[in-house]
Amino acid sequence: MKIKLQQAILLSLATLSLGAQAQQAANLQAKIAMCIGCHGIPGYQASFPEIHKVPKISGQGERYIANALQAYAKGERKHPTMRGIAQSLSEQDIKDIAAYYAQQVKITAPETVPAPSQDVAKLFERGACASCHGTNFSKPLDPSYPKLGGQHADYLYVALKAYHTEGNPVVGRGNAIMGAQVKQFKPAELKQMAQYLASLDGELKTVPQSSTR
Ligand code: HEC
Numbered sequence: 001m002k003i004k005l006q007q008a009i010l011l012s013l014a015t016l017s018l019g020a021q022a023q024q025a026a027n028l029q030a031k032i033a034m035c036i037g038c039h040g041i042p043g044y045q046a047s048f049p050e051i052h053k054v055p056k057i058s059g060q061g062e063r064y065i066a067n068a069l070q071a072y073a074k075g076e077r078k079h080p081t082m083r084g085i086a087q088s089l090s091e092q093d094i095k096d097i098a099a100y101y102a103q104q105v106k107i108t109a110p111e112t113v114p115a116p117s118q119d120v121a122k123l124f125e126r127g128a129c130a131s132c133h134g135t136n137f138s139k140p141l142d143p144s145y146p147k148l149g150g151q152h153a154d155y156l157y158v159a160l161k162a163y164h165t166e167g168n169p170v171v172g173r174g175n176a177i178m179g180a181q182v183k184q185f186k187p188a189e190l191k192q193m194a195q196y197l198a199s200l201d202g203e204l205k206t207v208p209q210s211s212t213r
């Protein structure tokens, strides 16, 4: 009798936690539904502050995704659309979403990547970019640094310029490390670096998803 009661309690606890898990999964799916209209369409273009493809976020580092979302929410990254979206997320949503996108694809970038032209190599040396982003630009030294290899060139260029921008209410990124980095380069040089990074095999992807699943 006693054993039966224990079994019944265990069973109902298991059902309860399954229910909670299903609830959590449904909640995550509802949040992801807000993202896929842009990040779930390969090649999808944004027009602000200039036309560029929205960044690939699947396979990006979990810590970096969470940090980026927090930076938008706080206004350290000013981009108005991403800011509004990030502000609608709770701390827990951000954790869950970052884990979801980080694990959505598992691609391993090659250890060594083709070298850039001599001129472009000099730019990368000047900024010691590989010392933080990795020699193949997919192995960041710290999990809060982004993977760059294979990211869209036009997005990387817009991102680099944003670290440059000061005193604009809707454009700019406050990260001090990258702010100091980009100031030593002309826009044309930032573009050359962006193009090289985009040409590499990396670990990032846009995973096609439709909202009507
Ligand atoms: C209306 C289109 C749109 C929607 C919807 C959208 N994003 Fe974005 N997202 C963008 C654009 C454009 C950028 C680049 C912003 C910038 O220049 O800083 C971006 C940037 C990001 C970044 C930074 C990427 C990086 O490499 O630094 C993350 C992370 C991100 N979005 C996650 C999300 C998540 C999670 C959602 C859903 C909760 C979402 N986005 C919804 C358009 C969108």
Ligand code: HEC
Pocket (backbone or CB within 6 Å): 055, 067, 068, 071, 123, 124, 126, 127, 128, 129, 130, 131, 132, 133, 144, 145, 146, 148, 151, 156, 159, 160, 173, 175, 177, 178, 181, 182, 193
């Ligand atoms: C001391 C470490 C360090 C160095 C050196 C460094 N970076 Fe970064 N980089 C970072 C960090 C940290 C971030 C994330 C900043 C943020 O959260 O906005 C970042 C972000 C970026 C981004 C934005 C990526 C995205 O998805 O939005 C690009 C592009 C980039 N770095 C390129 C470069 C280039 C090119 C160089 C060399 C000129 C360089 N970095 C040097 C640490 C570094």
